[in-house]
Structure formats: C-alpha cells, structure tokens
Amino acid sequence: MSTWVIVVCVALLGVSAALTVLRMALGPTTLNRTIAMDVLVAICVCALGLEAAVNRHATTLPILVALSLLGFVGSVSVARFAAREEKTEGRDHA
C-alpha cells in the first residue's frame, strides 16, 4: 500500500479525533460529550482497522469487536445517569 494513502488517512483521522476532543472539552452538556465520545470510539476503530490493513495482519481485529461493544455500553449508561441526575435537578419547584 503506497505511503501517501497512509499519510492521507492518518491525517484525516487525526484531525477528526482532535475536533471530537474539542467538542468533548466544550460541552456544554453531558450528552454532547457522550456523542463526541461515541464518535471518538468510531474513529479509534477506524484507526485500528487502518493499521491492520497497512501491516496486513489480523491481530488487532478482536480489539475492534471489544471497542464497538464498549462504546455502546458507555454511551447507554451515561445517557441513563444523565437522565436521572438532571431530572431531579429540574424538579426543585415541586
């Protein structure tokens, strides 16, 4: 695989990961950060897949399975707790 393909892919993935981290830092709510984290996990899966494709080995492929499931568990549990926490805060008038 030619070098410029690798360079272009790494640059695109790096810039997108940096922008995603920027959104995680800016917020403004927990759920915005959760979505940014989901996208960051997807970018990580893409980067590991790129590494497997460049070096032609299947060693990193089980990590992709684990990462795709881990992102799901993380975002669902964060959404669950964000719902409870902010709901009780909003009920102060009751």
Add this chain to the structure above:
Amino acid sequence: MTWTDVADAAAAVCLIGGSLLSLAAAVGIVRFPDLFSRMHAATKPQVLGLLLVLVGVELRLRSGEALGVIVLVALFQFMTAPVSAHMVGRAAYRTSPVRRDLLVRDELADRDDED
C-alpha cells in the same frame, strides 16, 4: 496488473472514504448548533465510515478468518448504534431545553405527561 493490485487499490479508496466521513462528522460535531443535529452528524463514521474501513481491511487481508471477525464487528455496530442513539436522544429531549426554532416537526410536543 493482477487482481491483488485491483483489490489493494479498492482497499485504499475505501480507507480514504471512511477517513473522509470521519472528518465530515467531526466538523459537523464541532459546528452544528444543537444536540440533535450533532447526533445526525455523529452517525456518519459510526455506520458508513466504519463499514467502508472494514471493507477496506478485508480487501487488503483477503482471508476467511478475518472476514468472520469483520462481519462480527459490523453486526455489533449496526445493532448497538441505533440503540445508544435512541437512549441519548430520549434523555436529551427529557432533560435539557430543546431548541424549538431548529425543529421541523416535534411529534412529542402534545404529550400530556409534561411535569
């Protein structure tokens, strides 16, 4: 030019396409104004970008065992991405103020369990 060269070229195209979708989603996540439009941008690398990268990996590896794992990754991602997006969207609608000027239609507006 053999068929392996063609497969490598197709793999390169798929990998670059997946990376471009990741970049598009990241730009959307930074620039879009509210959570629901950011969720719309976030689905691009989660489904199509990831699928393109996985097709590129399989075109490059060209082995049967790798194909099994790759299909498993794609299957998990397709099953879990809608569920987590649904959970996040529901939590966002219930907890934080929704920007109504950005919504085209709000089918939950006339629900009567508003508290």
